[in-house]
Amino acid sequence: MIIIVGSGAGGATVAKELALAGLPVTLIEKGPLLITQQAFTAYDARDNDLELLKTTCGGGSTMVSVGNGVRVLQEELKSLGIDISIELAEAEQELKVNPLPDSHLGKGTKLLMEAAYNLDLPIQSMPKFIRPSECIPCGKCSFGCPRNAKWTAMDFINEAKEAGAQIFFNTGLEKIIIEKGKLKGVNIRRNFQDTTILNSSDQTSQYIKTDLVILAAGAIETPRILQKSGIKAGNNLFMDTFVTVGGILKDIEFYEEVMMATLVPFDNFILAPHFSTFLLEKLKNYGAQGKDILGIMVKIKDENSGQVTPEKVFKQNTLQDVRFLAEGSAVAGSILSEAGVKPSTIISTHPRGAHPGGTAPIGKIVDENLETSVKGLFLSDASVLPFAPGAPPILTIIALAKRLAQHIIKKYAD
Numbered sequence: 162m163i164i165i166v167g168s169g170a171g172g173a174t175v176a177k178e179l180a181l182a183g184l185p186v187t188l189i190e191k192g193p194l195l196i197t198q199q200a201f202t203a204y205d206a207r208d209n210d211l212e213l214l215k216t217t218c219g220g221g222s223t224m225v226s227v228g229n230g231v232r233v234l235q236e237e238l239k240s241l242g243i244d245i246s247i248e249l250a251e252a253e254q255e256l257k258v259n260p261l262p263d264s265h266l267g268k269g270t271k272l273l274m275e276a277a278y279n280l281d282l283p284i285q286s287m288p289k290f291i292r293p294s295e296c297i298p299c300g301k302c303s304f305g306c307p308r309n310a311k312w313t314a315m316d317f318i319n320e321a322k323e324a325g326a327q328i329f330f331n332t333g334l335e336k337i338i339i340e341k342g343k344l345k346g347v348n349i350r351r352n353f354q355d356t357t358i359l360n361s362s363d364q365t366s367q368y369i370k371t372d373l374v375i376l377a378a379g380a381i382e383t384p385r386i387l388q389k390s391g392i393k394a395g396n397n398l399f400m401d402t403f404v405t406v407g408g409i410l411k412d413i414e415f416y417e418e419v420m421m422a423t424l425v426p427f428d429n430f431i432l433a434p435h436f437s438t439f440l441l442e443k444l445k446n447y448g449a450q451g452k453d454i455l456g457i458m459v460k461i462k463d464e465n466s467g468q469v470t471p472e473k474v475f476k477q478n479t480l481q482d483v484r485f486l487a488e489g490s491a492v493a494g495s496i497l498s499e500a501g502v503k504p505s506t507i508i509s510t511h512p513r514g515a516h517p518g519g520t521a522p523i524g525k526i527v528d529e530n531l532e533t534s535v536k537g538l539f540l541s542d543a544s545v546l547p548f549a550p551g552a553p554p555i556l557t558i559i560a561l562a563k564r565l566a567q568h569i570i571k572k573y574a575d
């Protein structure tokens with residue numbers, strides 16, 4: 162039996178690919194099964210003082226994604242001997258990645274595009290895994306989606322289930338059992354409400370014997386599980402730190418648009434149209450309402466300077482991070498002014514992160530086949546990414562998971 166832990170971007174993909182190949186897959190997911198409209202209820206509480214956004218539920222953080230599907234780290238992975246070009250193309254097809262049609266771009270986004278163009282900046286459309294025929298722009302992608310109009314990892318979980326995989330929600334992995342360096346099995350715990358799974362409603366720990374485990378619990382929980390199991394991991398954390406810079410433009414109604422529908426890429430950061438309620442909180446003092454705010458996200462390639470311990474997550478901005486944030490914010494300010502935002506009202510939010518990764522990187526904790534030093538123990542999530550992409554990582558996580566599935570399918574066939 163193959164045990165997969167976590168149903169986010171990496172776990173759902175590997176589950177689907179292995180189940181479609183006829184392999185015996187059991188996936189456990191700590192969080193509940195939710196409809197996309199409820200995904201916002203699954204955001205995790207802050208860890209330490211750090212604002213790191215992620216969710217615990219079926220589909221993981223893909224449930225609250227804004228549907229951005231860009232290729233990241235392709236060249237960097239190639240230099241490590243990992244070519245994911247075929248898998249990326251496959252993922253783009255399956256997720257139907259495309260720019261949104263003009264009809265789905267709002268007034269604020271169009272103003273920012275024009276302003277960036279006037280300033281000679283390399284503005285381009287953001288590739289999206291949003292189905293335009295089902296999307297009525299409302300600005301709520303990161304709450305879930307009121308109309309279920311975007312791809313989430315639950316689409317792959319459903320495919321895996323149809324192909325015969327066993328999927329258990331509200332069921333968390335506690336520990337991997339390793340004896341004398343050999344993988345023996347896992348301890349899992351049925352957590353909460355779901356009494357339809359396994360064979361009883363008891364909540365005690367249960368042992369499952371297996372010699373193949375794929376950990377896909379995300380870049381914060383995967384290293385914690387490894388640490389509990391005696392494998393060193395948890396350093397090198399990045400989170401693609403971002404701020405939202407914005408100001409007042411009366412009645413622009415930008416907050417109801419699809420966020421991040423366009424993109425201005427730079428070497429060390431990207432800029433994309435973005436509304437934040439944190440801007441509103443501050444700009445209320447100037448008499449602004451939500452409908453009066455126009456903003457731009459500045460997302461940087463931060464340094465792998467953070468750390469995950471069993472109790473806490475530590476991540477501070479390095480001098481270089483601050484420099485990239487300042488450079489990006491300066492450009493964002495120029496675009497906003499050019500778009501008509503009153504310069505004296507332009508402010509920034511505090512730094513946050515939504516793409517944790519790097520805590521069990523390729524070359525350090527896993528090899529190029531994503532296997533740890535323990536035979537049969539593989540990783541399939543953002544923890545394996547060696548560097549901060551500074552841009553949305555879902556497509557690359559999916560591509561790596563597809564490559565891992567091929568490796569395991571070959572292993573089974575041998």
Ligand SMILES: Cc1cc2nc3c(=O)[nH]c(=O)nc-3n(C[C@H](O)[C@H](O)[C@H](O)COP(=O)(O)OP(=O)(O)OC[C@H]3O[C@@H](n4cnc5c(N)ncnc54)[C@H](O)[C@@H]3O)c2cc1C
Pocket residue numbers: 166167168169170171172189190191192214215216217218219220221222223224225226227228229230231303332333334335377378379380382383386515516517541542543544552553554555556558
């Ligand atoms: C608001 C927001 C918007 C985003 N928008 C985009 C976007 O548009 N495009 C993009 O590319 N990226 C986006 N991201 C980032 C993207 O969602 C993540 O990078 C991606 O989902 C990470 O995939 P993963 O497989 O590493 O982990 P996750 O998707 O987080 O999945 C990990 C899963 O493991 C489960 N789990 C944890 N511990 C255990 C355990 N002990 N036992 C069992 N299960 C466990 C969790 O509940 C979770 O379901 C966004 C993130 C946020 C928060």
